[in-house]
Amino acid sequence: MAALTDVPVGAARAVTKDGHDILLSRTASDTVVAFSAVCTHQGCKVAPGDGEFDCPCHGSRFAAATGAVLGGPARRPLNPIAVTISGPDIVVA
Numbered sequence: 001m002a003a004l005t006d007v008p009v010g011a012a013r014a015v016t017k018d019g020h021d022i023l024l025s026r027t028a029s030d031t032v033v034a035f036s037a038v039c040t041h042q043g044c045k046v047a048p049g050d051g052e053f054d055c056p057c058h059g060s061r062f063a064a065a066t067g068a069v070l071g072g073p074a075r076r077p078l079n080p081i082a083v084t085i086s087g088p089d090i091v092v093a
């Protein structure tokens, strides 16, 4: 899905896998978490921002490490996607 080196520690990146928009967040050298980029408010495409994920439609903000809502109108966190690190690659689990 992406190379580990494409997502430095503390950074996030948007990728597409099988037509699904996915947000990757590297929380530690050996840890990557992923979330659906579909906003839980009305379905717009959430994008990586400055240390968080931001929805361009109505301004919802989500924590890059957990997907938790930082600011509405969204009330539910981003849906997590299971990923693992396999050698030099980040892969959907």
Ligand code: FES
Residues within 6 Å of the ligand: 039, 040, 041, 042, 043, 044, 055, 056, 057, 058, 059, 060, 072, 073, 074
């Ligand atoms: Fe994301 Fe409304 S669809 S804030």
